[in-house]
Amino acid sequence: MTTPDLEALPAIPKDAQGPVFRAPWEAQAFGMALALHARGCFTWKEWAARLAEEIATATARGEVDDGSRYYDYWLATLEKLVAEKRLVLTDELLTRKDEWDRAARATPHGQPIVLPPSR
Amino acid sequence: MSDHHDHAEEGSPLTETELRVRALESLLVEKGLVDPTALDALIDTYETKVGPRNGAHVVAHAWADPAYKVRLLEDGSKAIAELGYMGRQGEDMVVLENTPKVHNMVVCTLCSCYPWPVLGLPPVWYKSAPYRSRAVLDPRGVLRELGVEVPEDVEVRVWDSTSEVRYLVIPERPRGTEGWSEAELAGIVTRDSMIGVAKVQAPARGGRR
Structure with a gap:
């Protein structure tokens, strides 16, 4: 994506119906998929097909798909794809998730959460 | 004691989804598959420039x-x-x-x-x-x-x-x-x-x- 001269144009609200991302994690999940695609970890066709499958599965199990869970599906697709490509294994993810959980609970409110150096 | 039971939630607990995202991102960064600076720049582009x-x-x-x-x-x-x-x-x-x-x-x-x-x-x-x-x-x-x-x-x-x-x-x-x-x-x-x-x-x- 190139960045054109935006100042030459009148400002139109980016999204009159709300912000682009509703929580920081949505932006992080979005960015990770784009970054991995840019590295050639998967094709965009592959990505779109897997995301569509994830959404269809959620709909089939009766989830109300009003668009608000879009990035949940996005994240689930990403986790499955990196595991399949053996970039990040499911076990690694689960272990790391527990480590973040312990770190978060041990962090006083208002301070940045960091993983301890030796785990 | 049962009336102190909620105190297990002290600290800054993250939601399940936030934990999953942090886990994935920290592993991808460690493995050199994602550059955190480039990731921030990319997100900023989509949030503010595109x-x-x-x-x-x-x-x-x-x-x-x-x-x-x-x-x-x-x-x-x-x-x-x-x-x-x-x-x-x-x-x-x-x-x-x-x-x-x-x-x-x-x-x-x-x-x-x-x-x-x-x-x-x-x-x-x-x-x-x-x-x-x-x-x-x-x-x-x-x-x-x-x-x-x-x-x-x-x-x-x-x-x-x-x-x-x-x-x-x-x-x-x-x-x-x-x-x-x-x-x-x-x-x-x-x-x-x-x-x-x-x-x-x-x-x-x-x-x-």
């Missing part, structure tokens, strides 16, 4: 320059790239023109493929199941619900996006905008009009209609 005004620029330019419109309708990707907007997902851009006889609207029935370089990221309703399914089954009904009445003698065409082809609608240029500058024109082009679910309205200027 948005429907890119598309509005394209539409206004097409309204003002008939030769550009011809090029745009012939080869959308190439003509849009002339203005500096390019996709990274390798998708082809197809541009559709709304006329007094044809009304085009865009959907992605399977997921939410969307022309990011020109419209930014899709609004929530575009990603919702009702829009994705009903836009195809009952486009006139959906348009009516969104406030666009399409006369019976106007053909409605619904375009289903894919990972390989994305669509941008050139809405009808409203009357009363003759002689407007491109910047003024871009100012009235809305995101929804470029998805084909709204018309562009010309605001009355200087108290005249």
Whole structure:
């Protein structure tokens, strides 16, 4: 994506119906998929097909798909794809998730959460 | 003691989803698959720099320059790239023109493929199941619900996006905008009009209609 001269144009609200991302994690999940695609970890066709499958599965199990869970599906697709490509294994993810959980609970409110150096 | 039971939640607990995202991101960074600085820059671009005004620029330019419109309708990707907007997902851009006889609207029935370089990221309703399914089954009904009445003698065409082809609608240029500058024109082009679910309205200027 190139960045054109935006100042030459009148400002139109980016999204009159709300912000682009509703929580920081949505932006992080979005960015990770784009970054991995840019590295050639998967094709965009592959990505779109897997995301569509994830959404269809959620709909089939009766989830109300009003668009608000879009990035949940996005994240689930990403986790499955990196595991399949053996970039990040499911076990690694689960272990790391527990480590973040312990770190978060041990962090006083208002301070940045960091993983301890030796785990 | 049971009345101290809630104190187990002290600290800064994160939600399950936040934990999953942190786990994935920290592992990808450690493995050198994602550069955190590049990731931040990429997110910033999508949050603040890419948005429907890119598309509005394209539409206004097409309204003002008939030769550009011809090029745009012939080869959308190439003509849009002339203005500096390019996709990274390798998708082809197809541009559709709304006329007094044809009304085009865009959907992605399977997921939410969307022309990011020109419209930014899709609004929530575009990603919702009702829009994705009903836009195809009952486009006139959906348009009516969104406030666009399409006369019976106007053909409605619904375009289903894919990972390989994305669509941008050139809405009808409203009357009363003759002689407007491109910047003024871009100012009235809305995101929804470029998805084909709204018309562009010309605001009355200087108290005249």
